[in-house]
Amino acid sequence: MLRKKKNRIGIVGCGAIGSYLAKEIDANFGDKANLCGLFDISLDKAYALSSALGKKKIAAISLEDLVKRCDLVIEAASASVVREVVKSSILAKKDCLVMSVGGLIDSKALFEQARARGCRIYIPSGAIAGIDAIKAASLSKIEKIILTTRKPPSAFIGVAYVLKRNINLEHIETETSIFEGDVDTALRLFPQNINVAATLSLASRDKKKITVRIITSPEYKNNIHEIEIFAESGKIFTRTENVAFADNPKTSFLAALSAVAALKNILEAVKVGT
Ligand SMILES: NC(=O)c1ccc[n+]([C@@H]2O[C@H](COP(=O)([O-])OP(=O)(O)OC[C@H]3O[C@@H](n4cnc5c(N)ncnc54)[C@H](O)[C@@H]3O)[C@@H](O)[C@H]2O)c1
The missing domain is CATH 3.30.360.10 (Dihydrodipicolinate Reductase; domain 2)
Known part of the structure; x- marks a missing residue:
């Protein structure tokens, strides 16, 4: 559940989108959010990103370790792991923002579990408009x-x-x-x-x-x-x-920006758009 004070945010997946979000949160979210955890299946990537940000203690050694550190978990990893990330977040009563939405199709039961435990699953618009x-x-x-x-x-x-x-x-x-x-x-x-x-x-x-x-x-x-x-x-x-994202041509730049915009929307008092 999000808090009135600085929200603690953790990111699963330190690739193109995860790294962009981590840098944005660190540089531009001021008193609204605090980047408190980074996890990647390749631990080296989490360590490299945390040291690039000058925050050596934020690399997590497992998904569970990351989830317990934060209020909101951002998934930017892969369709094969998104359900596990959402399940772990729900179990710990944490909210979750999901990029690999393809892995959540036909997830009615999971969405019901989130509702029952008072958790939110945020799905940004991604690479499309409307x-x-x-x-x-x-x-x-x-x-x-x-x-x-x-x-x-x-x-x-x-x-x-x-x-x-x-x-x-x-x-x-x-x-x-x-x-x-x-x-x-x-x-x-x-x-x-x-x-x-x-x-x-x-x-x-x-x-x-x-x-x-x-x-x-x-x-x-x-x-x-x-x-x-x-x-x-x-x-x-x-x-x-x-336009393709410089760090990963398979990903659209708009998708990374949409994740940042979704995060701002979650943390702002005034929410514009449907
Ligand atoms: N919603 C959208 O419109 C949209 C648009 C573009 C990309 N995406 C999705 O967002 C996700 C991230 O995209 P990207 O461009 O950053 O990809 P990327 O390949 O640059 O980065 C993915 C990162 O996740 C890590 N990872 C993979 N499996 C993992 C696991 N089981 N646990 C922890 N970390 C793991 C990888 O090591 C890599 O560092 C992808 O699933 C992609 O399909 C969604």
């Missing part, structure tokens, strides 16, 4: 949602589905659709898109209404996500053209 509007629109009737993701061919190198369908990425010259289908199939076949589709699916509260389209072209330089919503409240269209 989550606020989707949440509001989903309170009336949503007819359909179309998520169209455009990425350069290099983003699909090694994807099993692309290899199986003999799609020759090097020979693609124009806009080419490589997938159209439901959220569950998209998550299974294109795990790289997992967070965007999962966030959209949780916000809309009905993944059956969502169609995912994935398109590639050598003309694309950035990852582009378009969301079209047809609802009783009207039509919504958002388009995000994301």
Whole structure:
């Protein structure tokens, strides 16, 4: 549960997003928050980041060690560990901010446990725009949602589905659709898109209404996500053209910024947006 005084924050995953958040909290959160723990499966990364911040005592040796040090746990590690991080946080009655949201799809029981123990799970908008509007629109009737993701061919190198369908990425010259289908199939076949589709699916509260389209072209330089919503409240269209994050080109810079913005929103007295 968050406190009125300085909130103690711990981060699981000291990669691109975790490191960015750690530096932001340390430099810009003043009297609102205190970075008190860093954990990474590679302990060296946690030690390196803590010493880069000049805070040698904040590297934690285990997830449990990190959770007990803080009021809010930030997960910025991997879809394979996010459930464990959330479970440990709930057990210790701590709140949690989650980046690897793809690992939380179909987690009704876990969300119920959080509610029962008075814990909050925060899921930032990540690499897409319009989550606020989707949440509001989903309170009336949503007819359909179309998520169209455009990425350069290099983003699909090694994807099993692309290899199986003999799609020759090097020979693609124009806009080419490589997938159209439901959220569950998209998550299974294109795990790289997992967070965007999962966030959209949780916000809309009905993944059956969502169609995912994935398109590639050598003309694309950035990852582009378009969301079209047809609802009783009207039509919504958002388009995000994301710049890759310098420390990890697979991650959008906007995703890291969205985590910082979500954290500010949690700690501010005045909250803007849905
Ligand atoms: N919500 C979104 O829109 C969005 C956008 C981009 C990335 N993400 C997700 O955020 C997460 C972090 O992204 P990133 O770019 O910082 O990745 P990254 O690869 O740069 O960093 C991940 C870090 O987590 C550590 N890690 C991996 N497994 C771990 C475990 N079991 N326990 C502790 N640490 C572990 C790694 O050693 C690494 O240091 C990823 O899961 C990514 O898919 C979400």
